[in-house]
Amino acid sequence: MRAGRWREAGAGYLFLAPALLIIGAFHVWPAVYVLYMSLFRWEIVQGAFIGLRNYEHLLSDPDFLSSLGLTLVYVVGTVPVEMAIGLALAIVLHQRLRLRGLFRLLYFLPYVTSQVAVALVWGWVFNPSYGAANGLLTALGQPARTWLLESGGVLSPGAPPSLALTAIMLVTIWYYLGFHTVVFLSGLTAIPEELVDAARIDGAGGWRMFRHVTFPLLSPTTYFLLLVATIGAMTSFNLVYVMSGGGQAFGCGGNPLGTTRVAALFVFDRFWCQTQLGYASAAAFALGLVVLAISLINGRLFSRRVVYAG
Amino acid sequence: MRAPVLVVLIALLLSSCAPASGPATTQPSAASQTIAATAAPEPAVTISLWDGQSGVLGDRLRELITKFNSTHKIQVTETFQGTYDQLYQKVVSAIQANTVPDLAQVSGPPQTAAYWKANVLTPVQQFVDSPDGFTAEQLKDFVPALLDENTFSVTGKKTLVSWPFSKSVALLYYNPDILQKAGVSVPKTWDELRSALKTVKAKTDATPFAWTPDVYYFFLPYLWSQGGDVLSSDYSKATFNTPEGVAALQYQADLVLTDKTAQVTSGFDWQNPFAQGKVAFAVSTSVSRPFIEQAMPKDQTFKVGMAPLPAGPKGPSTDLFGNNLVIFNKVAADHQRAAWIFMKWLTDVDQTVAWSLASGYMPLRVSAQNAPAFKAEADKDPRLLVALAALKDAHGIPGAADWQKIQPVMGDMVTSVVTGKATAKDAIGTAEKKVNDILAGY
Numbered sequence: 001m002r003a004g005r006w007r008e009a010g011a012g013y014l015f016l017a018p019a020l021l022i023i024g025a026f027h028v029w030p031a032v033y034v035l036y037m038s039l040f041r042w043e044i045v046q047g048a049f050i051g052l053r054n055y056e057h058l059l060s061d062p063d064f065l066s067s068l069g070l071t072l073v074y075v076v077g078t079v080p081v082e083m084a085i086g087l088a089l090a091i092v093l094h095q096r097l098r099l100r101g102l103f104r105l106l107y108f109l110p111y112v113t114s115q116v117a118v119a120l121v122w123g124w125v126f127n128p129s130y131g132a133a134n135g136l137l138t139a140l141g142q143p144a145r146t147w148l149l150e151s152g153g154v155l156s157p158g159a160p161p162s163l164a165l166t167a168i169m170l171v172t173i174w175y176y177l178g179f180h181t182v183v184f185l186s187g188l189t190a191i192p193e194e195l196v197d198a199a200r201i202d203g204a205g206g207w208r209m210f211r212h213v214t215f216p217l218l219s220p221t222t223y224f225l226l227l228v229a230t231i232g233a234m235t236s237f238n239l240v241y242v243m244s245g246g247g248q249a250f251g252c253g254g255n256p257l258g259t260t261r262v263a264a265l266f267v268f269d270r271f272w273c274q275t276q277l278g279y280a281s282a283a284a285f286a287l288g289l290v291v292l293a294i295s296l297i298n299g300r301l302f303s304r305r306v307v308y309a310g
Numbered sequence: 311m312r313a314p315v316l317v318v319l320i321a322l323l324l325s326s327c328a329p330a331s332g333p334a335t336t337q338p339s340a341a342s343q344t345i346a347a348t349a350a351p352e353p354a355v356t357i358s359l360w361d362g363q364s365g366v367l368g369d370r371l372r373e374l375i376t377k378f379n380s381t382h383k384i385q386v387t388e389t390f391q392g393t394y395d396q397l398y399q400k401v402v403s404a405i406q407a408n409t410v411p412d413l414a415q416v417s418g419p420p421q422t423a424a425y426w427k428a429n430v431l432t433p434v435q436q437f438v439d440s441p442d443g444f445t446a447e448q449l450k451d452f453v454p455a456l457l458d459e460n461t462f463s464v465t466g467k468k469t470l471v472s473w474p475f476s477k478s479v480a481l482l483y484y485n486p487d488i489l490q491k492a493g494v495s496v497p498k499t500w501d502e503l504r505s506a507l508k509t510v511k512a513k514t515d516a517t518p519f520a521w522t523p524d525v526y527y528f529f530l531p532y533l534w535s536q537g538g539d540v541l542s543s544d545y546s547k548a549t550f551n552t553p554e555g556v557a558a559l560q561y562q563a564d565l566v567l568t569d570k571t572a573q574v575t576s577g578f579d580w581q582n583p584f585a586q587g588k589v590a591f592a593v594s595t596s597v598s599r600p601f602i603e604q605a606m607p608k609d610q611t612f613k614v615g616m617a618p619l620p621a622g623p624k625g626p627s628t629d630l631f632g633n634n635l636v637i638f639n640k641v642a643a644d645h646q647r648a649a650w651i652f653m654k655w656l657t658d659v660d661q662t663v664a665w666s667l668a669s670g671y672m673p674l675r676v677s678a679q680n681a682p683a684f685k686a687e688a689d690k691d692p693r694l695l696v697a698l699a700a701l702k703d704a705h706g707i708p709g710a711a712d713w714q715k716i717q718p719v720m721g722d723m724v725t726s727v728v729t730g731k732a733t734a735k736d737a738i739g740t741a742e743k744k745v746n747d748i749l750a751g752y
Contacts, residue, residue: 044402044428129579149576151731245576257722257731272399274715275424277406 031288034281042278054282063258064283067266068290073160074240074262075233077169078176083225085173086180087218091210093181094188104185108178115175119242122171123148126243148243151256162259168243175239176232180225187221188214219306227298234291237264263287349441352651353644354383357412359652361390362397362633363476366600370668378655384648394421394633405430410638413649415475417633419459419709420717422472425636426462427711432639434460435470437650451675452657459706460634473653476671477632478596479700480527484615488516488590500532500561500620503591507571510590519565519572519591520580523728525720526629526707527593532558534705535622540720541749545710548745551738559727559734566728574728581605587612593619595631596697597670616693618700630704632671672697712748719744 038054041047058064093104110118125132126147134144150163161169191214199213215222244260255261261269267287271280363371368390375386391397394417404410410430416422425431437443449457456474463469482503484496489506492513497503507518521527530540538554541547550558565572573580573589578601584592585605602614619628635656637649655661657674663684666673673679679698688694707713723741726732732740 044405044424045430127576127579129573129575129583146574149574149729151725151729255722255725256729257725269718272402273395273718275402276715277402 031285034284037278038282038285040278042276042281044275044277047278050278054279055286057279058282058286063261064263064266064286066258067261067263068287070160070165070259070261071234071263074165074169074172074236075230077161077166078172078233079226079229082173082176082180082229083222086177086225087184087222089177089181090184090188091214093185104182107181110175111178111182115238116242118175119171119239122167123243126167148245149256151259160259162256164244164256165260168240168260171243172233172236172239176229180229183225184218184221187218190221191217216307220308223302223306226302227295230294230298231291234294235264235287236262237268240265241268263290352383353648355642355644355648356385356387357645357648357652359386359388359649360397360401360411360414361388362392362394362415362417363390364393366604367476367597367669370665373668374656374661374665378652382651382655384651386652401425408640410640412641412645413635413637413653415633416472416636418631418707419462419634420707420711420713422460422634422636423462423709423711424714426471430638430640431471432637432646433464433469433471434473434637434650434653437637437647437654438470440650442647442650442654451677453672453674453676453701455630455701455704455706456674459630459709462709472634472636473657474674475633475635475653475656476597476665476669477630477674478671479628479630479697479704480531480593480619481596481628481696481700482617482619483584483592483594483598483602484617485516485584485587485590485612486615487587487612488514489615492590496615496617497620500535500622503620504561504565504569504571507565507591508569511569511571514590516587517573517583517589520575520583520589521572521593522575522577522580523562523721523724525717525724526631528562529558529720529724530629530705531619531627532561532622534627535620535624537622537624541708541710541716541745545708545712546749548742548749551742555738556734559724559738562724563727563730563734567730572728586610596672597632599670599693614693616696618696618703626700626703628700628704630701630706666694670697672701710749712751715748716745719748 037046039049039051041050041054089107093100093107097103124130128134128144128146128149131147133147137144145163147167148164152162153159154161154163154166195213195217196209199209204213240260240262241264244255244265263283264287267280267284269280270276270283274280359375361368361371372388375388379385389411391400394415397415398417398421401410401414405428416425422431438449452474456477457470460470460472460474461468462471464471482496488510489496492506492510494506494509497506510516510518525540533540533550533554536554536557538550538552538558540550542549562572566574580589580592581594581598581602582605583589585602586607587610596616599614599616603611606612618626620626635653637646637653639646641649656665659675659678659681662673662675662678663681665671666678666684667687673681673684678684684694708716710716719741723737727734727737
């Protein structure tokens, strides 16, 4: 009996092993090692143990605090917009339209393209000398802009987001739209037909059907997307880094004038460009804690509102 | 029986505690040494070189390596690692993983200083002074400014830590056709440049000037040409918040914001419009010429003009750019020696001439500048001599280990002024505080 249970457990762990190995090697171990590095003065090579001094310094580092602020702006400016447009598109594409498959493919296409390639192409679009964006503005009789080089704010001159970050946010929304659309579509497909029919018999339709039947039953999907997109946006790197010059245009990432230096870029800058490996590790670990806290808040606020059909 | 064992053990322990390399090198300096011993036979080992030499220059470098491999027991394998910054990042990763190459390019004194501070290098002086090295007389053949740039003070003694390889200086590029059309001559001072740009703007439809703002092109040369400097000689304090520093910043603001004669670009975006004949002046290193010529439309070529950077009241000044080579101390002793033999070969007269003619970098030796192959080319195209002539006015980038952190602060200072986000005075004050904080060390 006992041998049988052991064998069963062993088989279970064997099945878990590939995933555990991958998660352990590429997620858990680096996280533990980053925590270890963050406790040292570590510039190129490991130096003295300094306890929590790197974390103390983070709290008074204006560059780190502003990068957290910019991350917040980036999250608020992208996640709700992606989700709203993604939901609207999903509802449209859920209808029996002609060429529905083609539209689904088109919207999903950016998401399966390499982020670096996408960012490079959009970098050309926004290039102040030869970009299509300025071509369009000029054709409309508007003055050309410097786009990704512009550190001035779009809402007010000194406040974020800068025009550069706004351009990056637009590309981020364009990139993730297809993902949100497809996931919402799968959520819509999962809504039981009989519930929709029943609501229709009761006289619901249009907005009321959406407000009282579709949207509540989509809530598991909405919650999932909110969580995944928020975590993704808080740790967003590729698009922001490449469109901010990718270390080629202005030295290391996050320019112009640090107005696109979101938290992940701050970590990159301190780690790779300034080789403050210990300090950057502290920033990375602190960012991880912030993401965890926001995910918990998300859970607290929204998980109770999630309704599961059936 | 026990006592001798103990003595041996203590001796072993003491020897293992001594640094493999580092500041306390006991080798005599080249100046005082004459090479007595004969060099040992060349080790038959394969060594690895990491470099940041892209495009045409990468091809030329590989040709040189093939030539070396065909004539030596030592075999060199080369790996292109991206830009100098990416190369630096990869070396830093390799240091963590204990997989450093035998030798690597460094973009200049700051990176060498950072490696040196981390104690990962074997100072080249060790080999220069060895039977594989040079006599004091032979060493005099190298351009002094280039050796100085690779020399660090180690426990009060001047020590060659890295070795020069590809050296260039910042120059003024111009399109002679546009200048002729505007009726302006090549400016010799900063004031002349400013008025030349105004004339080009008034008389032609070309963009008078295009450049990507950073600390190197304009700020530093302008500051030096006024007699100022960026850091104190011991790299402990910022020294650029002076009337000269403010003037260096204001000059750039005047061109962009007041005169509207300079266009701010990103990265190398100035290069194509310049190659297409749409820009009158640009500023870049002496190796930009092959890249510009390559980007030129076949039916619209022009002779790229090159001149020294304009002078200030204290004369002309320019930055010393390019790359040097370093040897890592974690690799085996015979690999380190092989790396040195290869580095030394690269700077032999034949190679430095070939590399200079192929790349646009400067020949490193006085005798190379007089070599028939170089002279013949220079007679055909005197532009080869422009960078060489500017060398006497070249300043090395500060060899401060913290320069990697300082450079972006200075870059932001320039950007904030040329984009009108801050006045020169405010921007320089902010940058001074940040730089002093960095140097005070966190």
